[in-house]
Structure formats: structure tokens, C-alpha cells
Amino acid sequence: MSTSLSKKAAPVAMVVGIAVGSYGVASAATGNGSTTTSTPASTAAPAAPPGANGGAPWGHQRSDETVLTDEALAKVTAIAKSKVPGGAIVRVETDADGVATYEAHMTKSDGTPVTVYVDASFDVVSVESR
Numbered sequence: 258m259s260t261s262l263s264k265k266a267a268p269v270a271m272v273v274g275i276a277v278g279s280y281g282v283a284s285a286a287t288g289n290g291s292t293t294t295s296t297p298a299s300t301a302a303p304a305a306p307p308g309a310n311g312g313a314p315w316g317h318q319r320s321d322e323t324v325l326t327d328e329a330l331a332k333v334t335a336i337a338k339s340k341v342p343g344g345a346i347v348r349v350e351t352d353a354d355g356v357a358t359y360e361a362h363m364t365k366s367d368g369t370p371v372t373v374y375v376d377a378s379f380d381v382v383s384v385e386s387r
Contacts, residue, residue: 321353322360329359337361337373340384344371357382 343366357374374382
């Protein structure tokens with residue numbers, strides 16, 4: 258009798274497995290899963306002005322730029338904050354435009370966007386307000 262029950266349970270288990278797997282794939286493809294992520298407060302972007310490019314005056318992080326971590330992040334952040342007193346860091350990353358090695362996107366205390374460009378020796382190349 259248990260063999261008959263096993264034969265009936267196998268197709269039901271396959272249908273349930275396929276349904277659950279399909280839901281997982283669909284959720285991943287549409288981004289409707291229940292996974293959440295958070296951004297550390299030190300790198301979180303402030304609210305951008307309405308109508309700004311990509312939600313911020315300087316746009317979103319580009320695929321050809323890499324967010325800095327560890328020592329490089331600490332050094333570039335300190336340099337940028339010294340050049341823009343009272344400013345808030347939005348994102349610190351490599352610079353793919355060739356202006357410098359690194360760039361720190363910030364907002365001044367009055368909300369004006371500014372980018373601090375830093376070279377590989379951790380010297381300021383320029384500070385550009387928008």
C-alpha cells in the first residue's frame with residue numbers, strides 16, 4: 258500500500274516543486290522577491306532635487322566606475338570633506354572620465370552638488386560644482 262501512495266505523491270511533489278521554482282525565477286526576473294538591501298549611512302544619497310538626471314544631479318553610478326572601499330574610501334572621503342566643509346558624501350568611486358583616478362560626489366551644506374576629483378597619489382585635482 259505504501260508503494261501506491263509513493264507513486265501518487267511523486268507527481269504532486271513534482272508539480273509543487275515546479276510551481277515554487279517558477280515563482281522564484283519570476284520573482285528574481287521582475288525584482289518582486291522579498292529580499293531587501295540597505296546602504297550604509299556613510300554612502301547613502303540624500304534626496305535629489307526633482308527632475309535631476311537619474312534622481313541626482315550627477316546621475317547614477319556608471320558600470321565603468323567602481324565604488325571605493327577600505328583605505329582608498331577613507332582617504333578620498335577625508336580629502337573631499339576637507340575641500341567641502343559641511344558637505345555630505347553621496348558616493349565615492351573611481352573616475353572613468355579621465356579627470357582623475359577617484360571622484361567623490363557630494364552635496365554642499367546648501368544642497369548644491371559638487372564633485373571632488375582626486376589622483377592616485379591622493380592629491381586634489383579639482384573641485385567642480387554644478
